[in-house]
Amino acid sequence: MLEKAVLGQTENLQFMWECLLMGGHVLIEGVPGLGKTLMVRSLSQVIQCHQSRIQFTPDLMPSDITGTKVYDLQTGHFSFRQGPIFTHILLADEINRTPPKTQAALLEAMEEKQVTVDGETYQLPSLFFVVATQNPVEHEGTYTLPEAQMDRFTMKLMMNYPTGEHEALLLATQKIHSRRESKLESVISIEEIIEIRQELEDVTVESSVIHYILALVQATRNHPKVYLGASPRAGLDVLAMSKAGAIVKGRQFVTPDDVRRIVKPVLRHRLILHPDGELEGWKADDILEEIIQSIPVPR
Numbered sequence: 001m002l003e004k005a006v007l008g009q010t011e012n013l014q015f016m017w018e019c020l021l022m023g024g025h026v027l028i029e030g031v032p033g034l035g036k037t038l039m040v041r042s043l044s045q046v047i048q049c050h051q052s053r054i055q056f057t058p059d060l061m062p063s064d065i066t067g068t069k070v071y072d073l074q075t076g077h078f079s080f081r082q083g084p085i086f087t088h089i090l091l092a093d094e095i096n097r098t099p100p101k102t103q104a105a106l107l108e109a110m111e112e113k114q115v116t117v118d119g120e121t122y123q124l125p126s127l128f129f130v131v132a133t134q135n136p137v138e139h140e141g142t143y144t145l146p147e148a149q150m151d152r153f154t155m156k157l158m159m160n161y162p163t164g165e166h167e168a169l170l171l172a173t174q175k176i177h178s179r180r181e182s183k184l185e186s187v188i189s190i191e192e193i194i195e196i197r198q199e200l201e202d203v204t205v206e207s208s209v210i211h212y213i214l215a216l217v218q219a220t221r222n223h224p225k226v227y228l229g230a231s232p233r234a235g236l237d238v239l240a241m242s243k244a245g246a247i248v249k250g251r252q253f254v255t256p257d258d259v260r261r262i263v264k265p266v267l268r269h270r271l272i273l274h275p276d277g278e279l280e281g282w283k284a285d286d287i288l289e290e291i292i293q294s295i296p297v298p299r
Contacts, residue, residue, distance in 0.1 A: 006035050006042055007170050008162025013039065015157055015265055016131070018244040021196050024154025024237060025110050025130040027095075027269060034159045036133045040091045047193065048186035049088035049127060056098040062105035066115045067122075080117065085109055088125050088190065092132035096142045103149055106130065110152040127190045147228070147272070154237045155262070156269035196247065203243040204253040208298035213238050213259055219291045220271055225282055228272035238266050256297045264288050 006013060012028070016039065019026050028036050037053070044051035054065060067083035084090070085106075095103065109115055113124045132153070134145075162170070213235055221229030242258040268284040 006039050008166030009035065009039065009159065012157045012159060014248070015155060015262070016043065018241060018248055019154050020129050021193065021247065022154070022200060022240040022244040023129075023197055024240065025152060026132070027150075027153040027156045028131060028133045028159055029136050029156060030133070030159030031135060031137055034161065036159060037091060037093065040089060040131050042184055043131075044089045045184045046187050047088070047127075047190065049190055051089040051091065052084040052087040053091040053093060054084050055093050056095050056102070058098060060098045060102050062102050063117075065102065065105045066109075066117055069118055080120070080122065082122075083115075085115060086122075086124060088127045089129045089131065092130060094134060095132040096134045096145055099143055100146055100149075103143070103145060107148060107152065126194055150269050151231055151233055153269060154241065155265040157265060200240065200243045200247060202252065203246055205239065205243070206253075206298075209242075209254050209256060209259065210239075212256055212295070212298050213242075215295050216259070216263055216291060217267075219295060220267060220288070223287060223291065225274055225277045225287055226271050227274045230267050230270045234267055234270050238262065241266055260292055260297070263292055 016026050020043070028039075030036055040051065040053075054060075063083070065083050065085050067081050067086070069078040070081050071077075072079050092106065109124060109128070110130055113126075113128050115122050115124065130153075134142075161167075217230045217232075217235040217238065219229075220226055223229070238259060239254075241262045242254045245258045245262060246252070246254050264285050267288055271284045271287065273282055273284065273287070
């Protein structure tokens with residue numbers, strides 16, 4: 001369904017859909033013009049839910065995200081005015097263009113699905129999904145995302161240029177001033193997504209698969225090229241994403257192939273490489289591929 005609006009991003013669309021089903025959050029990295037915003041708009045349309053967009057800038061304040069208390073002259077009391085974070089799907093556009101203080105406004109929301117303002121806690125919707133984007137090319141005027149922020153993203157998707165075939169199809173079918181997501185229809189409700197999340201608890205995971213996930217995560221901590229490996233939260237995300245992948249394929253059990261398929265998207269942004277390795281051109285995906293090939297796959 002989503003491929004009608006976003007061409008050439010089949011794998012990323014599937015990963016994003018599975019991440020939504022398991023209740024995680026996604027960081028998308030890609031140059032401008034690839035359709036990152038279109039992906040989020042299209043997703044909100046097939047679910048028919050509320051979607052907000054925050055354009056992160058250097059002068060953005062935490063209250064611009066969470067909301068603030070406003071004094072009401074008629075009642076003589078302060079009332080809370082909700083910020084754009086009170087939504088179902090939140091697009092944090094160019095998240096690395098705002099200082100860490102403002103980035104931190106998302107930490108509590110992404111982990112606990114609540115916001116605390118002036119000592120009072122406000123619950124976010126049951127379906128709360130953050131999709132953040134960043135440009136890998138521009139570095140001037142940007143801020144590195146702190147490790148705590150990166151670890152709260154379930155997966156990091158790399159958005160590349162579409163193939164020549166898909167780009168030719170895009171040029172042939174695009175109409176001036178038309179929006180491709182307008183062709184989409186709602187296919188699932190928020191209540192049905194919540195039900196699917198509950199079904200994930202019943203997906204069977206054999207002990208051999210559990211130990212396989214553990215071996216992959218621990219290998220990132222012991223690799224000589226890695227300064228800081230994946231956290232226990234990363235292992236939980238690998239397990240949850242494996243369950244979501246199994247559900248999407250119509251299975252009630254997880255296979256090692258489900259795990260191998262999502263290791264790179266779930267772990268690539270959680271590894272901190274040694275500085276000398278980065279100078280030599282080491283990439284997190286290369287190290288993860290090396291780890292995947294070195295650990296025996298359970299039968």
